[in-house]
Amino acid sequence: MSPDPADRARPLCVALLEDDDVLRERILVPGLRRHGLDVRPLRTAAALTALLAQAPVDLVILDIGLPDSDGFTVTQTLQAAHPHLGVVILSGRGEPPDRLRGLSGGADAYLVKPVEIDILAATVFSLARRLARGPQRAEAGWQLQPDGWCLFAPNGQSTALTGSERHVLRLLWAQPGQLVSREAILGALPGRAHDESGSDPHRLDVLLHRLRRKVLTRTGLPLPLDAVRGEGYVLRPAG
Structure with a gap:
C-alpha cells in the first residue's frame, strides 16, 4: 500500500471476501461503508484475483471457508504476491490453532465472528495506518x-x-x-x-x-x- 499523502484524499479500498451472501451484503458491506470505507464485495478467491489484477486495493478482509479455496491458502498467496497488502481474517473458527495458522501464514489480524462492525472498521483503519507509516514512531497525543x-x-x-x-x-x-x-x-x-x-x-x-x-x-x-x-x-x- 502506497504511503503517498495524495492517497489520503480517497477512501480506503477494502476487498471483502465472504461467501455468506446475507452476512456480506446486509451486514458487513453497509456497516463498513457507514464508516467511510470503499468496500468491494466478493464471493470467491477467483474474483479477488481478478480484482487485484485490475484495481488498487488497500486491504483484504476474508473468511476461511470459501467456495473455491480456503482463507489460509489465499492469505499465503497474498503474502507472496502482494507483501504490502493488509490482510484481516474474519472467521467463525476461533480456536488457537486456527488463529496461529492464519497469523503465521501472513494475516495482520484475526477476528472471530460475530464481530462488532466498529471493531472491524477500527482494525482496518489501524492496520492501514501502520502499513502506511512503516516502522516510524507513533505521534504523541490523540x-x-x-x-x-x-x-x-x-x-x-x-x-x-x-x-x-x-x-x-x-x-x-x-x-x-x-x-x-x-x-x-x-x-x-x-x-x-x-x-x-x-x-x-x-x-x-x-x-x-x-x-x-x-x-x-x-x-x-x-x-x-x-x-x-x-x-x-x-x-x-x-x-
Missing part, C-alpha cells in the same frame, strides 16, 4: 485520521467513527482548546447525519455521551472533551 473516519488514542488504540461522530470531531479538532458552541456543532451535521442528533440539543448530549463511552471502551482512555454547561464543548487533544 490523532484524528486525515479523512476523519478513525480516532487514535495516545496508546495506539483506535476507534472507528460513524458519520455523525466524524462531523462533530472534525469540527472540534479544527479548534483545539477552544469553546465550540452547541449551535455550531449541530450545524455541522448535514443530511442523514443530522437525523441522528436532530435539532434537539439534548440529543447532541446523548451522541457525545455515547462517543465518550465508545472511545473509553475501545481505547481504555477517556476522550479529552469537556462540556461547558449550556454553551458547548472544548476538545483538548494534545498531550
